[in-house]
Amino acid sequence: MKNVLASNYEWQERENNQEEIETLAKAANVALPVAALLWERQLRTPAEVEAFIHPTEEVIHDPFLLSDMDKALEIIEEALAEDKKIMIYGDYDADGVTSTAVLYEALQIIGADPGCFIPNRFVEGYGPNKEAFKKIKADGYDLLITVDNGIAGIDELAYAREIGLQVICTDHHEVGEILPDADAIVHPKHPDFQYPFKELAGVGVAFKLAQALLGEIPVELLDLYALGTIGDMVSLTDENRFFVQAGLKQLAITERPGLQALYRQLNLDASLVTEEMVGFKIAPHLNAAGRLGSAEKALALLVTKDVDEAKQLAIDLVAINDERKKIVNELVLEADEQVQPFLNDKVLIVAGENWHEGVLGIVASRLIEAYQRPVIVLSINRSKNIAKGSGRSIPALNLYDALNAHVSLITRFGGHAGAAGLTLPLENVAELRKAINNYAAPLLADVSTKLPLRIDLTLHVEEATLALIEDMKVLAPFGTDNPKPLVKFSNVRLAGIRQIGADNSHLKATFKEEEATVEAIGFNIGHLKNTLNMSDDIDVVGELSINEWRNQQMVQLQIKDIAVPNKQLFDLRGESEWAKFCKNLTPSQQPDLFVVFNHPTFVSEWADKVTIYDVTKDVLPTQAVETIVIVDMPTDALKLDEVLTVLQPQNIYARLENPDNKGLVVMPSREEFGEFFKFVARYEPVDVKKQHPAICQKLNISKNNLYFMTSVFFELEFVKIEKDCLVINPNAPKHPLTEAPTYKKRQAIEALQQRFVYSNYTALYEVFWGNDN
Structure with missing residues (x-):
């Protein structure tokens, strides 16, 4: 059966060997869930676990194993000896600017005074550029060192050499069939060399060059290593894991005025810096400058020593990133509108x-x-x-x-x-x-066509504890090839749900399982509030984190995806619920069909807004649909059953309005029938039309029920009409009230009311689907 609220991703749940995991947990002295996560990462022995959790300098590879490292050092040392001018040619993303900053500071340490050139996305474009090289040469530079680019610049680097520039290419991008004509190519994937770790970022390659130049690990540059490596989303394994771990510690105590200023502008606590803070807060601000214009401010922020300049640069980068977010949001809305006519496209x-x-x-x-x-x-x-x-x-x-x-x-x-x-x-x-x-x-x-979502752990809500989160932190830093664990909760219920954010774009929820609850937040999924019921059994996947509020810590689930495997009923019988539903109705998010039984006003008002099936005159569609709205109360239970059988909806919005505004139908009691009969017998002839106010007051009944009982008595021949007045029929046959056609019709309507108006949510759900779920 198709999910009503289907998952947005293709959930891939891991099949673990529980016995081996338990053995690993005991041998490595780690919590069972952590052992499961380690086992999934192919870490199966205590020694492998120890090396992963606590990597040492033994994992660091000799920089001279990189291609042409000897040549690169020889060229740089010669340039220094001959007082040649050196230009570092970088890139405009976070990896590019940190690569540039690493080599810039390393060259300064050994006595050089290098220049830095960051190409502009909208002028030079990505990578090597002949016009830029021409200007660099004209400005008197002799040695060009590319960082985080160059390996694909075959023609451009050849041109650089033609005009008299020496060229060292340092890069990490994929190597093509043809290598550029450079004096030295420092690259972890060079086909003629076997560097042990292929997944360095551009900043990692620049750092290895700095390590070779300085003859030691440049600890003062580890903060830049962490920024660029996390920002470029390369593998956080091997020496990247070691250096990023160390770099995060360096970021927590960084003395760079620019980073300190950026922390203040973003209200970040440097002592709590994590890979998430880098990936979602700091790196985007470095990237933003290059996305909207020149990345020079991002580079300047990293290398400046001036506190006042650092403050202004941080202010500028925050403003640029805010503008970037605004532009993205506007374009997403515009693009989303364009998508609508092409929703059938692959x-x-x-x-x-x-x-x-x-x-x-x-x-x-x-x-x-x-x-x-x-x-x-x-x-x-x-x-x-x-x-x-x-x-x-x-x-x-x-x-x-x-x-x-x-x-x-x-x-x-x-x-x-x-x-x-x-x-x-x-x-x-x-x-x-x-x-x-x-x-x-x-x-x-x-x-x-769904993107895969790999689920690491399936938990009960009571297992989502602060202690578990602390246990899982030994796997950090998380990133590519070591993703933050995704946990799944199955068949949980909502204990609360609301939209948050200035535009209600985010979701705040509380999930419960028996007596245990967990708070959750979902970014950019606020619209799902209108597709979740408090009575739904929900499957939810997300990342566990610690949320601190007023010095209290609590577990929070950051929602990644939600699915409701069962059919859903949305009760819109109240005016406020219907008003909210109508308010949130958009062309891209509306039910497939509005079913109308006897509501011509709705048909006339909504015909040009939604797709309507008018039971009184339209031909019933032959194909199943996912979502329907039952606009008004069905007047024929058999017809409703036919509609549901053919359409097979997985999702029903039940408005069930009474369109004639006469209120609910209430069957008179047998005592009221008896009292009215006695009244006619005593006062006949009775002119109901003229005397109805007095009769209604005397018998304490409604005008509607007075005429209803009159019709029933007449149909059963209990009374006759003489000169527009009621008189008792002395030869009346004996019939039960239930034989009168009018009585039967009223009974049927009352039964429908009982099913659709008076029923609670569970009973109404049974009306539509019974036990078929």
């Missing part, structure tokens, strides 16, 4: 006039999270007649191959399976959308 392509190129990758990532399919986001430049942007993909589709298959439509592109950048003529955008969807359709036809 690959989504959206394009906007002059969208900011620096954030298109972030927008693509946000859309891929929302729609779980490959996304390409393009910025249109009409003056140049081009569209330029970024794409992100899912494991089931290699984006590089998909673009390469349609290279005739594209001016240029680059990237890999999961991400790519591209430029194409504006007139080719529509054709690319069609072609790439035709290409992707067979590849994605029989596979899940």
Whole structure:
């Protein structure tokens, strides 16, 4: 059965060998959940566990095992001896600016006075640039050292050498079939060398060069190592794990005025710095400068010694990042509107006039999270007649191959399976959308397009304790190849739920299992409040953390994904619930069908807003739908059963309005029937039309019930009409009241009311689905 609230990701639960895990827990003296996490990371012996939890300097590799390290040192030492000018050529992201800062300070330590050049995304673009090299040479520089780039700059580095620059290329990106023409290439993946660890970030390569230059580990540069490595999301294993652990400690006591100023601007407690703080707070501010313009302020923040300058730079970077977030949010909304007509596409392509190129990758990532399919986001430049942007993909589709298959439509592109950048003529955008969807359709036809979500532990709520979180901290720092553990809670209920944030975009919830509860927060999923019931059995996946409020610590689950495996009923019988539902109704988030039994006013008012099935005149759809709204109270139980059988809804919003506004139907009691009959017998002939106010007052009944009982008596021939007045029929046959057609109709309506109006949530759920769940 299809989930009502389906998971956004493809949940992958691990199958662990419980017996081996218990053995490991005892042998390594760690908590059982921690042993499970270690076992999943292929750490199966106490020695392996110890080496992972407490890495030592033994894990550090000799920098001279890197390609051309000897040559690089020889060139730099020669430059120093001959007083040659050295230029460091970096990149505009966090890894690039930290790489630049590491080599800049290392060269200063050995007596050099290097220059730094960070290319501008919108002027020079990514990587080596001939015009930039030409200017560098004209400014009198002799030695060019690239950091975090260069390995793909075949033509550009050849040009640099042609104009008389010596070139040392240090990089960590994928090595192509052709290597650039450089005097030295320092790269962990160089095909002619076997460096033991291939996953250094750009800053890691620069750090290894600094280590070789200084003849020791430059401890004062470890904070930069941690910033760049976490920011670039490379593997946090091997020597990266050791250096990042040490670097986080260095960040907690850093004396860099720029980082101290940034901490203050962001209200961060430096003593509590973690990889999450770096990844989600500090690194984004370093990245933001390069996304919106020049990254020079990010570099300056890292290397400045001036406290006043540091303060202003921190203020500027916070403002730039705020602007970046604002632009991203605006573009996501615009792009989301463009997506709606193409929801059946396997690959989504959206394009906007002059969208900011620096954030298109972030927008693509946000859309891929929302729609779980490959996304390409393009910025249109009409003056140049081009569209330029970024794409992100899912494991089931290699984006590089998909673009390469349609290279005739594209001016240029680059990237890999999961991400790519591209430029194409504006007139080719529509054709690319069609072609790439035709290409992707067979590849994605029989596979899940959801992004994978690997679940580490399945817990009961009572097991989510502060002690467990503390135990799991021995695995930190978390990141690529050592992700923060994801835990799953199954069949929990809501104890509370609300939207938070200025725009209600976030979700605050409390989940309970028996007597135990856990607080939870979900960012950018505030809309799910309207798709969760207090009575739902919920599966939720997230990360455990400690939330401190007023000096009290409590466990908090940061929600990653939610699923409700059972059918859902949303009770909208109250006016306020219906008003909230209507307020939150949007074109992209609305039920499939509104079912109307006898409510012409609703049909006329809503016909152009939603899809309506009018039971009185429309042909019943033949295909099942996921979500329906039952607008008014059914007038025919059999017809309702037919609708539910055919549509098979997994999700019902029950408004059940009484459209004629006559109120609820209440059957008169047998005593009231008897009293009315005695009244007619005593006062006949009785003119009901003229005397109804007095009769109603005398018998204490409503006008509606007076006419109802009159109809029943007449149908059963208990009374006759003579000159518009009621008289007793002396020859009346004996019939029970229930034989009168009017009585039967009233009984049926009363039964429907009992089912739909008076029933509680559980009873109403049974009406629609019974035990079929």
